[in-house]
Amino acid sequence: MRYRFNLDTMLLFIDVDKEKRTINRIELEGELPLLIADTRHGSATLWMLTENQVGEWGFDAHDYSHEKEKDGEYHIWKWYDEDANLMLRVVIYNPKSSAHDAGQVVVAVGECGETTRSLSTFLTDFAGWTLFETYGDAEASLRDYGLQLVEKKESEVDAVRGN
Numbered sequence: 001m002r003y004r005f006n007l008d009t010m011l012l013f014i015d016v017d018k019e020k021r022t023i024n025r026i027e028l029e030g031e032l033p034l035l036i037a038d039t040r041h042g043s044a045t046l047w048m049l050t051e052n053q054v055g056e057w058g059f060d061a062h063d064y065s066h067e068k069e070k071d072g073e074y075h076i077w078k079w080y081d082e083d084a085n086l087m088l089r090v091v092i093y094n095p096k097s098s099a100h101d102a103g104q105v106v107v108a109v110g111e112c113g114e115t116t117r118s119l120s121t122f123l124t125d126f127a128g129w130t131l132f133e134t135y136g137d138a139e140a141s142l143r144d145y146g147l148q149l150v151e152k153k154e155s156e157v158d159a160v161r162g163n
Helices: 138-161
Strands: 002-007 010-017 022-029 034-038 043-049 056-060 063-069 072-080 086-095 103-109 118-124 130-135
Touching (some): 002 118, 010 118, 056 138, 086 138, 118 138
Antiparallel strands (some): 063 072, 118 130
């Protein structure tokens, strides 16, 4: 099953296997950024258009952890800035077999120290109940962080080319 949520000019798609009670993949699509996280492959990438908008850059998560606990399992991806500040975090929680635990997706953007500029949370009981909330402007925060990554990458490419 695929859930679809509209966040102003962004769309959030969440692929759920109700039978296995797992969240398999999320896609956060905007005009500029595309964030994809997949629990089956343990991969997550933030895609951005190049500065000239002809090509695209993919920025894989800097850190990934898969933690299994007695109640379920967590998939956690993190991206950092050049000062090692946490800038983007995606968490997908899949509960074990308990029908009372909700699966969840958390996307936190712009997290530096104690402050979070935006946060999106999705919960499901894998039956019919869902909850989706956002705090802050997820699209703007994700776009701002993505543009920082693009600027840094294109500066590195220019330096290699000798420009």
